[in-house]
Amino acid sequence: MSATRHEPRARARGRLAALLAPPLLWLVLAYLGSLAVLLLSAFWTTDPFTSDVVHTWTTDNFRDILTTPVYRTVALRTLGIAVAVTLLDALLALPMAFFMARVAAGRLRRALLVAVLTPLWAGYLVKAYAWRVMLGEHGIVNAVLAPLGLHGPGYGTAAVVLVLAYLWLPYMILPVHAALERLPAHQLEASADLGAGTLRTLRSVVAPAVRPALLAGSVFTFSLSLGDYLTVQIVGGRTQLLGNVIASQVTLDLPLAAALSAVPVALVVCYLAAVRRAGALDSL
């Protein structure tokens, strides 16, 4: 940037504009534009015979969604699963990230980091199908639980939570790990010098430092779970989530599918607003 200081301001601004124009165009036209078109088409309707979209303005689709009990059930189930996945990931990530950042050293720490990152290299479908095999009637989960007189969850809602929590766990560990690593050691020492015990230090020093990272990670786990529809097809048994309902309507009734997809968008926006109020987005 020091070179630009001597140039005329207009030229510098021109360059900056040229640099920013393509990504901004992409963001506005391709990214936000397509979302806007999607939401716009939620106000259209469909010719029941040809299933072509008819451009007549109507709010019937939204009324349908609000008044049909099954959509409410599915939306609540999807929300519940997303919350459960997020909580489970937070519970797993906290001790794991703490151990990696503050306890383990040298090779062990690197090995753990690699272990967390490696699953990201394998394809989503490969991992989901691996879980399908493990959770099956004669799969390893039942085999391990059988001596204890227990039976695995089989395919269903519990399996969906389990597999989604597995799939998104790295997205929770990584930000929490980064936050804990940034935490200066002398802050912990100072806390101890001032007479705080472990619990007090955790509550007053570690927790405030981790909270934004935890919330940032939860944005990933929550929104990714909300939009998922493949995992539930693979291990969901007879359950369906919002994504499946949207997919089943897309070719036949695009406006209804568009209206339905406004539901997860609205949920994510609400969640982001709540997270922003909590201050987790300030450091982004």
Place this chain on the structure above:
Amino acid sequence: MRNANPWKAAVTAGVLALAVACGSGGGGTHGGGAAEQKTVGKGEGRVDIIAWAGYAEDGSNDPKADWVHPFEKQTGCKVNTKTAGTSDEMVSLMKTGQYDTVSASGDATLRLIAAGDVAPVNTRLVPNYRDIFSGLKMRPFNSKDGKMYGIPHGRGANLLMYRTDKVSPAPDSWKAVFDGAAKYAGKVTAYDSPIYIADAALYLMKTRPALGIKDPYALDRTQLDAAVALLKKQRQQIGEYWSDYQKEVTAFKGGDSVVGTTWQVIANTAAAEKAPVKAVLPKEGATGWSDTWMVSAKAAHPNCAYKWLNWIVSPKVNAQVAEYFGEAPANAKACKETADPRHCAVYHADDESYYRRVHFWTTPVPQCLDGRRNVKCTDYAEWTRAWTEIKG
């Protein structure tokens, strides 16, 4: 936000431009507008195909399964294949107008015809059409107003499969997955598609004649409600719904499913992988599917498309595809060309009395397909919504 106004204007303009651009294509052209082709001329050098997996093999999955390269060599038409996973996907791909031909099943064909996305096919330009089994020609799911809308490719029934070690006595009725399903709670499976509602309707047709169901694809409101109620009851016993066939093979092999609908090819694959399964055509009959190669109304390469139609149902190729995919071939002469001489017997290819008991998938439309004029029937969109409701 102080300087946002010019941006706001630009964004609004951009969104509107996009909306208008996207919106201009979707006028409601009610079917049957396109005319059939009169001659087949020289190939255009290319043909764009939408096919079920296994229908347009070029040797990349299995070096022995290759009927694309010989076609390219013979006709000079380069084949571009897009594999579709579901009928809904086929319908939406055909709407783009970028494809010349599609191997549509009966739950998609009428939708394609109604939307004007496919043109009638001039069967005189497809010499091999002569040898197609008569039971597949001019059926309600592949023709309209006396015009044939494609070339039949093959057919199969949706059978009842069960594990011989877990299900006894051996079932011979769909009762095993409906009224008698509680015996196998959590291990029952069903096909995951709105068209499965017809399976329930078929069962009700035999068990509750008072409902007056004549055709499982022509259901008025009361009849649909009865089928939905039956399927909601069935859901309590369902372990999982299946839509891709590998998923069902593993479910039966692992014992996660013990009874449910299947295709012959799934039963064969599972049996070949040592699963103790059997598939039967129950006494009520069954639903089934029949695929038809249709030509796009906006085909950019119609001549190559017609050449492909004739090629894919020629005796030898039809036999290859039928064996590779696991279905009954459509061409009567194909039965002499199969590598396994029993293939046509196993799939009942030339057994018209067998297929008379099979109700082939048809798109449900408001005009009742069973000829009733005094009521309005439920259409596929309503079936789709009902299916969402059944799955809860």
